[in-house]
Amino acid sequence: MTAPSPERLAADNVGGLMWEPAAESLPTPQLGELQIERLRAMLENAYAHVPFYRKKLDGAGLKPGDVGCHGDLAELPFTTKIDLRDHYPFGMFARPRDQIVRVHASSGTTGNPTTVGYTRADIDTWGDLIARTLAAGGVRPGDLLQNAYGYGLFTGGLGLHFGAERLGCTVVPISGGNTERQLKIMRDFGATALACTPSYAMYLGDAARDRGLRPEDLPIRVGFHGAEPWTNELRLQIEAGLGIDALDIYGLSEMGGPGVAFECLCKAGMHVSEDHYMAEIIDPETLRPLPEGEVGELVFTTLSREAQPLIRYRTRDLCSLTSEPCECGRTSARMSKPIGRSDDMLIIRGVNVFPSQIEEVLMSIPEIEPHYQIVVDRKGYLDVIEVWVEVGEDIFAETMGDLERFQRRVQAQIYNVLNIQVAVKLKEPKTIQRSEGKAVRVIDRRKAL
Amino acid sequence: MKVTQLTVFLENRSGRLAEVADLLGTAGINIRGFSTTEAAEYGIVRLIVTEPDTARTLLHDAGFTTHFSQVICVRVPDEPGGLARVLDQVAEAGASIDYMYSISFQNICFAVRDIDRAIELLADKVTLLTDAEVRAL
Numbered sequence: 215m216t217a218p219s220p221e222r223l224a225a226d227n228v229g230g231l232m233w234e235p236a237a238e239s240l241p242t243p244q245l246g247e248l249q250i251e252r253l254r255a256m257l258e259n260a261y262a263h264v265p266f267y268r269k270k271l272d273g274a275g276l277k278p279g280d281v282g283c284h285g286d287l288a289e290l291p292f293t294t295k296i297d298l299r300d301h302y303p304f305g306m307f308a309r310p311r312d313q314i315v316r317v318h319a320s321s322g323t324t325g326n327p328t329t330v331g332y333t334r335a336d337i338d339t340w341g342d343l344i345a346r347t348l349a350a351g352g353v354r355p356g357d358l359l360q361n362a363y364g365y366g367l368f369t370g371g372l373g374l375h376f377g378a379e380r381l382g383c384t385v386v387p388i389s390g391g392n393t394e395r396q397l398k399i400m401r402d403f404g405a406t407a408l409a410c411t412p413s414y415a416m417y418l419g420d421a422a423r424d425r426g427l428r429p430e431d432l433p434i435r436v437g438f439h440g441a442e443p444w445t446n447e448l449r450l451q452i453e454a455g456l457g458i459d460a461l462d463i464y465g466l467s468e469m470g471g472p473g474v475a476f477e478c479l480c481k482a483g484m485h486v487s488e489d490h491y492m493a494e495i496i497d498p499e500t501l502r503p504l505p506e507g508e509v510g511e512l513v514f515t516t517l518s519r520e521a522q523p524l525i526r527y528r529t530r531d532l533c534s535l536t537s538e539p540c541e542c543g544r545t546s547a548r549m550s551k552p553i554g555r556s557d558d559m560l561i562i563r564g565v566n567v568f569p570s571q572i573e574e575v576l577m578s579i580p581e582i583e584p585h586y587q588i589v590v591d592r593k594g595y596l597d598v599i600e601v602w603v604e605v606g607e608d609i610f611a612e613t614m615g616d617l618e619r620f621q622r623r624v625q626a627q628i629y630n631v632l633n634i635q636v637a638v639k640l641k642e643p644k645t646i647q648r649s650e651g652k653a654v655r656v657i658d659r660r661k662a663l
Numbered sequence: 664m665k666v667t668q669l670t671v672f673l674e675n676r677s678g679r680l681a682e683v684a685d686l687l688g689t690a691g692i693n694i695r696g697f698s699t700t701e702a703a704e705y706g707i708v709r710l711i712v713t714e715p716d717t718a719r720t721l722l723h724d725a726g727f728t729t730h731f732s733q734v735i736c737v738r739v740p741d742e743p744g745g746l747a748r749v750l751d752q753v754a755e756a757g758a759s760i761d762y763m764y765s766i767s768f769q770n771i772c773f774a775v776r777d778i779d780r781a782i783e784l785l786a787d788k789v790t791l792l793t794d795a796e797v798r799a800l
Contacts, residue, residue: 605672605705605728612670612732613761614700614707640705642674644726 230479230542231349233381234342237489238544242537245545246284249492252517254281257290260523263308266301267525287492287515288503292526295328298468302326309333309521319367320467320566330369330467331521337376339518343473343487344377350478350485350542351436351461353407355382360400360434362410362418363441364390364564369471370441374409377473383407390414393421400432408437411564412444412452412460413595419455420595429457438463440472441564443552449481462551468527469514475549480541483548490518493547494526495535498556509534511556512549530557558656560590562597562634569655572601572636575628581608582624585646591659599636601628604643665733669710669718672728675701680708686725692718696766711736711766736766770800 232238240248257278260267270291271277280286298306303326307314315334319327332340353359359378365371371389378385386403388396390410396418399405408415415437422432434456440463452460464484465472474491475484486493495510496503504510512529516522531552540548560567569588576582587602601624603609609620621638628636673679680699687694687710696711711734712718719729739745753760770792775781785791792800 607728607730610670610672610728610730612668612707612709612730614702617672617705617707618702640672640674642672642679642726643728645674 230352231354233345233349238346240489240545242545245488248489249517250281250283253492253515254278256517256523257281259308259520260525264306266297266306287494290525292528293524294528298328299326303329304331307331307521308523314521318369318467318471328468330470333520336470336519336521339490340373340470340473341376341380343490344373345381346487347438347463347473347476348378348381348407350476351438351459352479353381353383353436357406358384358386358403359407359409360386360388360405362388362390362396362408362414369465369467373471373473393418397422397425397427400434404433406433406435408434410439411442412439412448413442415439415452415460416448416455416595419452423455432457434458436461440464442561464549466529468524469516470519478540478542478544482540483536483550485544485546485548488546491515492517493535493549507534507536509553530555530559532556560656562599565634567632567634571632572628575631576603579624585648587646588656589659590656597660599634600639601636602639602641602646604646605640606643666711666736667715668732668734669712669715670730670732671708671710671722672705673708674705683708683722686721687712687718690717690721696764698764709764
């Protein structure tokens with residue numbers, strides 16, 4: 215690991231610090247040139263080493279060298295999550311397995327998860343992007359980061375960990391959960407920065423207050439919160455609860471994890487790491503690029519990843535982009551907080567859940583009628599899922615014990631696939647709404663956090 | 664000597680049990696006995712009725728989930744120690760009772776959330792019994 219070099223950190227009055235000032239404040243024309251240069255190299259890499267892309271580009275009559283300007287990006291084919299699933303586990307990798315130093319995978323999927331591979335250089339780049347993220351929140355070498363993201367296949371835990379070490383922080387890899395210990399360590403170790411989901415940050419703030427801890431009792435200054443959509447209202451609550459600046463970070467495992475975009479202390483949208491990712495906003499129906507400022511689906515093209523170059527990956531997140539200059543001096547475009555999805559994916563306590571996964575489990579149980587409803591709600595700060603099924607004569611026996619056993623069996627099967635607890639609710643026949651045409655399977659009662 | 668019992672699945676919604684009784688009453692089916700079992704969100708109703716097959720078809724067509732099972736019915740002397748003597752025999756036979764309720768009723772008792780309000784609303788609509796009247800039955 216490279217030793218932290220203080221000269222890399224340029225002090226900045228309003229937008230935190232810059233870990234790589236030259237790259238982060240690269241004038242727009244040079245940034246554009248750099249992107250095209252890297253895009254060509256990326257396409258060469260994908261074309262030469264990923265049969266899926268060779269076929270796609272050949273099919274479209276395109277050669278990597280054909281790309282000459284930003285407008286040409288729109289001619290390139292899209293990549294979707296299904297493409298990644300179809301090439302499970304390593305079919306989208308552009309390097310042989312012995313050059314891959316790490317593999318992460320997406321959470322909460324049935325069948326094949328989507329995998330993400332990194333070369334040594336990819337890990338280093340990722341570390342730099344996280345170091346940029348942390349520095350933008352004013353974190354310096356010597357700060358102590360309490361990393362309450364989950365460690366494991368999920369990219370959040372190890373991603374923040376390596377980036378914080380690269381910046382020169384003391385990292386406490388506490389992972390998620392165990393609130394009592396989180397608060398004890400936060401106070402005893404003197405954590406100055408926190409990384410976790412926004413809902414957990416809110417929960418920690420409440421738990422601290424319940425134990426008589428005031429924000430001024432905790433030296434923590436800044437929090438980095440992603441993996442779930444959240445609002446500015448929740449930001450204010452987290453900030454008041456823990457006495458910190460709460461910053462939004464954005465990433466997705468397919469792009470390597472967190473570090474793709476992050477807020478600076480101006481809290482005015484997330485700076486996209488544009489020297490490593492090209493961002494577009496498209497209309498999810500027509501797939502045409504939308505003008506700047508309009509809300510549409512976010513699409514990313516990797517520019518520097520060796521192990522897994524992805525061309526125009528459809529994130530399904532709906533947001534807008536602006537290239538207006540930010541007060542912090544970073545020249546990158548900023549993305550708004552995602553306001554929704556262009557597919558039906560639900561984010562439950564940071565885990566990605568597709569209703570189709572629940573349906574698959576239900577349909578594998580022959581007694582269950584083909585009518586069901588998924589109701590998502592929030593109790594306190596915790597997301598809860600209810601799965602409503604109708605009690606037909608195949609399920610119904612004459613004792614309550616039989617019905618309760620049936621509920622527990624369905625809950626256990628869903629847990630096995632999704633790794634989340636759901637509550638199965640038994641309903642009378644024909645009471646779950648039948649809709650003409652497309653059935654409304656999901657009712658999301660959660661108010662925006 | 665087996666007796667057919669009809670069981671109905673009900674969500675805990677106001678008026679559902681009344682619908683069951685209405686359907687049966689309108690069809691001229693008499694309820695000889697019943698019991699309810701409840702959980703937080705749903706319950707089951709057990710019924711002994713005069714025409715179980717017709718009752719089941721009726722309820723099924725009205726969208727209820729039903730189930731038939733076989734139970735034992737026993738006459739209990741209406742005197743102190745009457746129930747005890749029957750249960751002693753059951754225990755001696757080594758049978759363990761899953762559930763039990765009384766049938767052939769003229770009076771019912773039930774619990775509600777707001778008992779005072781319920782009594783106030785029901786007073787001139789049904790014949791309510793006082794504590795003393797019940798003890799003297």
